[in-house]
Amino acid sequence: MISQKMADAINEQIKNEFYSGWLYLAMSFKAEEMSLKYFAEWFRLQESEEKMHANKMCNYLLDQGAEVKLSALDKPKFDGSSIDAMVTETVKHEKFITDCISNLVNVAKEENDNATFNFLQWYVEEQVEEVASVTELDDLVKLAGPGQLLLLEERLKEVISLRNSETTA
């Protein structure tokens, strides 16, 4: 059984993870509006990853005999005026999530909760990967500029197909 303080902190992060999915879903619709089909699909993949992150935490709370408390999600807030702005916002958001995970790890340390500390290491590693991959995409979008977005669409098509083959392997 984990402490109430630890359970509350994880429940708060569950909300953040679901909100991340909510945000990326909204961005996916914006990308569709811009006819950027593979950017839209990439945001959809991000959305499903966020749901997985949230559900993994829900299952952990249940395994620990703690209550899962879902809360209302805020309306997604972002600048949807260009794909450039949305990808940059994604980097900013993932850095925020990295800080949240880091705070959770600190709570686990304060609570002498080794099981939760170990559980959270998966998220620590996942955030390194997430920030690196979205930063790379952000750099490419900026390098390409608006005139070369179709080339990036082709690249994303390959990335998506690779990710899909990894999940079905």
Ligand code: FEO
């Ligand atoms: Fe679940 Fe993208 O952090």
